[in-house]
Amino acid sequence: MNSEEIVLPRTAGEYEGDGIARTFGGLPYDPETGEVISKAEAVRRREEVAALGEQVPEYECWQRDSFMAEMRDDDVFMLEKPRITHLHAPEYVLRPLLPRKAVSIIAADSGTGKSTLAAHIEALASRGELSEGRPLKCLVVTTEDSQDDISAQYAAEGANVDNIRLLMVESGSRMAADGSPALKTFGPNDLKTIIDVAFKVRPDIIRIDPLHRFAAGDWNNGRSAEFIDELTVAAQSLNCAVLGIMHTRKGATNAKESITGTGQWVAKARSVMVMAAPDDDKSHVVLQQTKANRSATQNYEITFAVKPMTFDDGSEYDLRFVADMVETTRTADDVFQQNAADRAAYVDRDELNDLSGWVYDRLAERNGHMFASELYRLASERPERWSRGQVRRAFASAGVKQTKQAQRHPKSILYLADHCDELTAKKWGNIPTTTTEKWESK
Incomplete structure (x- = not known):
């Protein structure tokens, strides 16, 4: 994949690409009078300005220059009645697992295949094979896999990489062994920049792997999960799905209580999935959706297979990929309990x-x-x-x-x-x- 330089403007630019001035709530308005107007009227005025050959100004949407929780002088507070006559059905990039405008979590023990499953979902999205039936854009922020590793994964999954972008950070001072700028990892202070990048590329799916990389302080403290609020607001603004990858506790026996850290991780997410693999069969994994705020939960059995890949130097490597994913009544709890019984009986x-x-x-x-x-x-x-x-x-x-x-x-x-x-x-x-x-x- 060719690298691309992302230049972030000081302002967010056009709202949803239409260049119309918007209030905090997204309503079109006249920037001179502050009067809220219809979108049709806003488009008409914009076209009139364009017909005169004058430059059409680009207005900020409600993105902040700093964390989205911080107020700016030009932010507008709105009081609106709930819209109960024109209700919008929940949207999903993958029903019922990945709702738009929300943060979802996939948690599993190391080696279970959570990142492999995420790459599979992104490959399907890139080819237009998810719920909406059209190609979707994916932004991937990962600190656990190298660019070569994740690129090989997409190759095994047959992804359309034109619709996938990996976010990397290059050092401005250190050099790698091949003379290129050394890569740096992400931390809690980088969340603002990641959100800024998301507003620039406007993806349908943002994967953060692992999610707890951006937690500050003790993971068992509820405040460590507050940054998920920032991601939720960004997801609502961009109408995208944020997928966070997390780990489960060693020896977990209960899917709902298996995720490491404070219970706020689960409380702040809208969809939570836990993967469990039998000790004696790592190729058949159960994905249990333990939480779904907008629909009934659903469980899946995921079958992993191995595909031989040939690299540029002629060497070969067997790469794990998702071969099948079907609905099942089996749960991660069933797998946890069977593993516990098998270990006790050993x-x-x-x-x-x-x-x-x-x-x-x-x-x-x-x-x-x-x-x-x-x-x-x-x-x-x-x-x-x-x-x-x-x-x-x-x-x-x-x-x-x-x-x-x-x-x-x-x-x-x-x-x-x-x-x-x-x-x-x-x-x-x-x-x-x-x-x-x-x-x-x-």
Whole structure:
């Protein structure tokens, strides 16, 4: 992608590209009298001026030279009645995940594929394959991927890069190894400039990766998320969707409470999505929309695949990309809970002591389940003559669970959580022939 120099004017220039003077609320007005007029009248007056060959002035919209929360002398405060007779339906660049005029969040653990999914969405947008069915412009602000890495990602996704721009910062004093200006990273003080750039290029999607890069101070403090208000106002002004990428807590078990930092991150966003990958299958990830202020939530199963890419020097690299994305009733909570159960059930046989190892082996060689009375009998016949109490104390370290037959006068059944589930153990326990099976003492 060729780099482009973005020159920011001192003022914001034309409002939505029409050069008509606007009030704070976006209404056309006569700059000489201050009178609010209709858009048709404003266009007529503008055309009259143009017909005289005079220069048509460009007026500021309500963007500030500094943070949007800071007032200027030329700002106009408006008191308006709510418009309840001409209601506008919510707009989306990707329904129901990415509403316009709002900040949305995708959160996931490292390596789950959140940035890959964001690049996939941007590629679809660039080709006109999202909800609105027309090509959309994307502005990407990322500090976690190099330009080469993200460009390769777009190549794998088949993006139309004419509609995508990466925002970079070059150092004015330091030089890179190849003699070009060194790149710098972004911080909280750069948010104003990023908003200024957004007003210059007017994108449909702004991706900030990671979102917490612009948080000042302690992430667990509610004030650290106040900058999201700035992004929300910018999104409303530009009629665009802001997509922030965040991380989830290690070992998360609840999607709604999994995002790192203060709860204000979620409170200030209008759409929040959490991705979760099974420990044993990173290619099938669940995206759960935990919050949607303007619609019902929707969950998706995302299938990742690998595509071989060839670089200019002839080397090859397998790049992960989104191969499919379909609706599902499965949730990230389901994945978190399954992962937690699998981790709790995991047993490293080599780390067990003699008794725990013997218990584990006896159940494992019987497909992971057996009657408790049978195990106690075998233990008592061992040279060590292990008691029931000793055997029971070994259950936790060996990953042994206990259940009962689903019948009258049920017998107690032991099973290994990493070999079978409780239902399987219960069904096995109801097979009459198993009660007559005898096993040699070991």
